[in-house]
Amino acid sequence: MGWDVGGMHGANNALAVLHNCAEKPEIAALISFKKPKTAEALAQQIADEILSAAAPGSICLLAIDAPLRFPPAFVAQMKHLDHIKPLSFTRQIDNPLAYRSSETYLFDTTGKRPLSSTFDQLTSLTLLVLRVFSIIKERGAHLNTLPYDGLQTTVGINAFECYPGNLKPGKTERIAQQTFWQWAQSFLKTAHTMHEKDALLCALFSSFEMNKPETERFHISSDFKSKAQENGWIYGFY
Secondary structure, three states: OEEEOOOOOOOOOEEEEEEOOOOOOEEEEEEEOOOOOOHHHHHHHHHHHHHHHOOOOOEEEEEEEOOOOOOHHHHHHHOOOOOOOOOOOOOHHHOOOOOOHHHHHHHHHHOOOOOOOOOOOOHHHHHHHHHHHHHHHHOOOOEEEOOOOOOOOOOEEEEEEEOHHHOOOOOOOOHHHHHHHHHHHHHHOOOOOHHHHHHHHHHHHHHHHHOOOHHHOOOOOOOOOOOHHHHOOEEOOO
16 A cells, blocks of 8 residues: 555545555555544544555555654654753754654655655644554554564554655666656556555555565665664665
């Protein structure tokens, strides 16, 4: 599945569901969520669709276009607001209260700047994702969040971050990215909105990864110097 998150309480959320990802992927559903009365109603709707699409006893992949955590330095600072530590950075992307090191790595490697989950428009979106995760767990489903809960996929729902902008052609695309983009074109024709397209791109990336040898799936670059299980990882092409 691919989930494009467009608003905590808005009409821009889309979910793409693929079947037979490791063989010949088929689009099972493209869902655009209507604006609900409350943010909680939206979270419940999204959780309903995810759980409905996740076959029991199988490995389900959920690629999400939104941060799954806040920067560790920001979380630590919020616990001690009586003492704001001095910050030393020259580039905005290096601000540890605004960005995780995985987001800084993405910018330095690709030139593509993700939005900040704390200093931009994504705070409510991250909270929406975390609320959906809570609902999924409350309903008894197994949720494995890559790479926070481990680096390998398991039986159940495996959620991870996938930035659609990093999947589209750019100045630094790799051969694998070119191959992926060419392969994805026939699928993307079925999407009617930008949000459906981005959700479908995320789902297609899951399928693309599952067709790699097991040791090469969901790879974290060897030159990433931070701990991925603390700072997260945005899966894509680097």
